[in-house]
Amino acid sequence: MTIPTSLARLADMFAYPLRHSHYVELVNPLWTTHKLMARVVAVQQETADCRTLTLRPGSGWRSHRAGQFVRLGVPIDGQRHTRTYSISSAPNRADGCITVTVKAVPGGRVSQHLVQQVQVGEYLPLGEPQGEFVLPESMPVHPLFITGGSGITPIMSMLRNSVQELEVVPDTVHLHYAPQQHDVIFGAELATLAASQPHYRLVREYTRDGGAHFSAAQLEAACPDWREREVWACGPASLLADVEAHWRNAGLADKLHVERFHAPLALNTDAATAGRVRFAASSTDAASDGLSSLLHIAETAGLNPQHGCRMGICHGCDTKLVSGSVRDLRNGSLIAEPGDTVQVCVCAAVGDVELAL
Numbered sequence: 001m002t003i004p005t006s007l008a009r010l011a012d013m014f015a016y017p018l019r020h021s022h023y024v025e026l027v028n029p030l031w032t033t034h035k036l037m038a039r040v041v042a043v044q045q046e047t048a049d050c051r052t053l054t055l056r057p058g059s060g061w062r063s064h065r066a067g068q069f070v071r072l073g074v075p076i077d078g079q080r081h082t083r084t085y086s087i088s089s090a091p092n093r094a095d096g097c098i099t100v101t102v103k104a105v106p107g108g109r110v111s112q113h114l115v116q117q118v119q120v121g122e123y124l125p126l127g128e129p130q131g132e133f134v135l136p137e138s139m140p141v142h143p144l145f146i147t148g149g150s151g152i153t154p155i156m157s158m159l160r161n162s163v164q165e166l167e168v169v170p171d172t173v174h175l176h177y178a179p180q181q182h183d184v185i186f187g188a189e190l191a192t193l194a195a196s197q198p199h200y201r202l203v204r205e206y207t208r209d210g211g212a213h214f215s216a217a218q219l220e221a222a223c224p225d226w227r228e229r230e231v232w233a234c235g236p237a238s239l240l241a242d243v244e245a246h247w248r249n250a251g252l253a254d255k256l257h258v259e260r261f262h263a264p265l266a267l268n269t270d271a272a273t274a275g276r277v278r279f280a281a282s283s284t285d286a287a288s289d290g291l292s293s294l295l296h297i298a299e300t301a302g303l304n305p306q307h308g309c310r311m312g313i314c315h316g317c318d319t320k321l322v323s324g325s326v327r328d329l330r331n332g333s334l335i336a337e338p339g340d341t342v343q344v345c346v347c348a349a350v351g352d353v354e355l356a357l
């Protein structure tokens with residue numbers, strides 16, 4: 001439901017200091033204009049520890065490109081957590097919904113909540129679609145997809161998009177790794193695609209059942225023309241490290257597109273300097289070991305700082321350095337200028353430090 005602009009302005013005058021959208025939210029959170037919400041309209045179990053949430057976004061949602069991710073707000077015990085998830089559905093679904101497919105991470109409070117607790121009918125804050133892990137507007141002729149575990153999710157969006165838009169999957173090789181057959185997310189749908197799409201070749205490796213891990217020989221056997229193909233890879237850090245090294249050594253790094261769940265951290269434990277972190281706006285102090293991310297330290301101290309991806313992509317956790325210095329855990333670089341921006345999810349304190357947070 002959209003209220004005409006002039007009427008909305010008039011309603012805002014009467015609603016001051018709030019906006020009319022805050023009152024509309026009480027009627028239906030999907031009609032708000034001051035923030036984007038989504039209603040959980042279906043949940044589907046995919047594997048023992050993974051399920052798909054079908055979300056109906058409210059006003060203001062713009063469609064994603066296949067492969068992009070969204071930030072999802074997850075209220076747990078009165079605290080709002082934010083995580084990013086790849087969208088697993090094709091863009092522009094006829095019902096206007098999107099899906100995210102979440103695997104419960106051992107010890108991961110938010111992912112476990114989404115997999116075990118979230119119910120149909122709940123409303124969750126939603127961000128805009130983001131990310132560059134997408135196919136070019138004009139489809140490449142020969143994609144090679146390499147996925148592991150829940151790294152299948154953005155690729156599933158691409159495959160579904162091909163079927164929805166083109167009715168055929170173009171010449172594609174897809175290498176997918178999972179511990180065992182019953183761990184394969186979207187296993188039945190992938191098998192149906194492989195059986196019905198003549199140009200889509202799916203190679204599944206069950207690493208715990210004697211299947212191969214990624215290697216040069218295995219790639220050569222599964223996809224002899226890999227050098228000619230543009231590659232999209234998503235999965236665990238170890239798989240992506242091997243894939244990146246292989247394409248780099250072949251001088252073909254520019255053909256590789258990688259999507260990660262976690263920032264690659266270049267931790268140098270020798271360079272760590274313990275100290276205290278002062279969070280100025282919240283008047284909170286906490287101890288730092290010089291290795292833990294400032295986001296982790298803030299959360300452990302009972303703060304709930306804004307954040308999104310937790311891996312240095314979205315800038316949802318940005319704050320300002322007041323004094324001292326911090327180290328970017330991805331590359332070891334120092335940030336020491338007061339007023340500089342600090343991404344607390346991928347930076348650690350170097351000795352004593354004060355942040356605006």
Ligand code: FES
Binds near residue numbers: 308311312345346
């Ligand atoms: S949470 Fe996304 S950059 Fe820190």
